[in-house]
Amino acid sequence: MARSNEAGGRTRSAPSRIERRRALARRMLAAARAALPADSPLELVLAEDATADRTSVVRVVVRGPDAVGRLLWPPSADTLGEAYLRGDIEIEGDIWTAIDAGRALDVRRLGRDLPRLARLGLDLRRGAGPAPILRRRARLTGRRHSKARDLAAIRFHYDVGNEFYALWLDRRLAYSCAYFETPETSLDDAQEAKLDLICRKLRLEPGMRLLDIGCGWGSLVMFAAERYGVEATGITLSAAQAEWATAEIGRRGLEGRALVAIRDYRDLDTFGAFDAVASVGMFEHVGRERLGAYFRAALAALKPNGLFLNHGIATTATGGGLRPSWLRFGDGGFVGRYVFPDGELVTVEDATGFARRSGFELIDIQRLRPHYALTLKAWVERLEASADRARELVGEEVFRTWRIYMAASRRGFEDGSLDVAQLLLARPRQDGPAQLPLRPWWNGGEHVQHGSEDRPSVGSSV
Structure with a gap:
């Protein structure tokens, strides 16, 4: 939809749904990055923002706004692991550095941002497609350790x-x-x-x-x-x-x-x-x-x-x-x-x-x-x-x-x-x-x- 800008006589388009979701995703990733130590070697970006010439020691590339919503809400180590298995995130560079960076996350800082992250996360989850089903998951039946x-x-x-x-x-x-x-x-x-x-x-x-x-x-x-x-x-x-x-x-x-x-x-x-x-x-x-x-x-x-x-x-x-x-x-x-x-x-x-x-x-x-x-x-x-x-x-x-x-x-x-x-x-x-x-x-x-x-x-x- 176009809107008139009378002062300049120009028109500009309102942000599309995709652009709005990308903006929300970037805000969520920025909040997560802010909860890492200032000297963390981890780069955290959307796939569309990732450049070919990576300069960081390790980069976590998140595949789109839907993936960000699944990745950061609800926030947990299990959520991160499952996101990696699904391909929602790619770890480029040294995997141990990525794990160390994740463990250095300031949970208290993230907790202070939790209400805001919750709102952003719910906004991203609305309208997002269902998470891809992980094919290989244990589904055991019968008495445990029989x-x-x-x-x-x-x-x-x-x-x-x-x-x-x-x-x-x-x-x-x-x-x-x-x-x-x-x-x-x-x-x-x-x-x-x-x-x-x-x-x-x-x-x-x-x-x-x-x-x-x-x-x-x-x-x-x-x-x-x-x-x-x-x-x-x-x-x-x-x-x-x-x-x-x-x-x-x-x-x-x-x-x-x-x-x-x-x-x-x-x-x-x-x-x-x-x-x-x-x-x-x-x-x-x-x-x-x-x-x-x-x-x-x-x-x-x-x-x-x-x-x-x-x-x-x-x-x-x-x-x-x-x-x-x-x-x-x-x-x-x-x-x-x-x-x-x-x-x-x-x-x-x-x-x-x-x-x-x-x-x-x-x-x-x-x-x-x-x-x-x-x-x-x-x-x-x-x-x-x-x-x-x-x-x-x-x-x-x-x-x-x-x-x-x-x-x-x-x-x-x-x-x-x-x-x-x-x-x-x-x-x-x-x-x-x-x-x-x-x-x-x-x-x-x-x-x-x-x-x-x-x-x-x-x-x-x-």
Whole structure:
């Protein structure tokens, strides 16, 4: 519609609906930018305002007024994560800088602007089309942590595709925290060092029987069979993992010495007793209510005086007090919906309590928190380096899910809001406590502290 400007004899057009919505979107982005520190390296712009020659360290490009309305109202970390998955925002540049900038947001400043943001956000939401539906979201049914539901939860995460995981994991496809000598250690070397550390802690020798609960693609099973001469059995609920591992066992000529089977940890009776048991990166899937049954199953699978190594992610505060809301497992947040459905974290102290009450002796605790930060850094860098192929294999949405989840998790381990620990446990002998060497046998006898104030003495009953 045109209006007359009598003073100048000219006419000017009233702003169109699109122009008004763009103006509202710019005001909302300006309010969000004002809540960041003045020296923040983050640039926050609408797609139509983004120039080709980006000068900032990192730029978040928002795809139009509709996307701004979805992004900033309601304001939450989950909203931001979902906006990234949908493609409402693009992160150009270093993803960790973008995450740091978001975490530096002055919530109090944003809170003072909340009434104004609410009005702007509602104005933008009116007339906006519905948000694009995210195709890959966990929708589990049945009783939580029942066998059937656990099977569905595991396959949701791990059956994405073996080739996708092979793009960014190490050559053995070890999908858990590696063990770095220095920050410059390669991922392949750090993962083999982790596998070797586990084997040393378990005191593996030729002819022994090893069980790996939640074995993934069989990295520990094959490593222990090849390097330590044991008879290794791994169990997983992922059909894709079992298929890949079985083929790799054949390729390596390990038939008869290594086996990967689809089996729940609650169904181990047919395997007989093992000299040693490991669980590496599976603990997070068990669920707090099932931890007693989990540790009792591991105890029952062990011969007396046998060792069990439990390696798992932990929370550092009961209820996840320090952890950003969208990194919380098991509460229906971002991670529960899109990454690890039904995953639950407990503290290291809670884990040791469950283990002791189940009949184990606690031999050692080793915290590996800095190592997981380095592992995630390597995974994200490798995923980004293979971004085009990853998108071909699993699509844009899955690529974005793994990229943002792993990048944010790295920061969680760096700032101490997430932890990871190896618990070395022993099944007592029939006539008394386990009998083990007096000093740590896995590091040459020297007792090395690993950031734990509550680390017990080796060989003592704690």
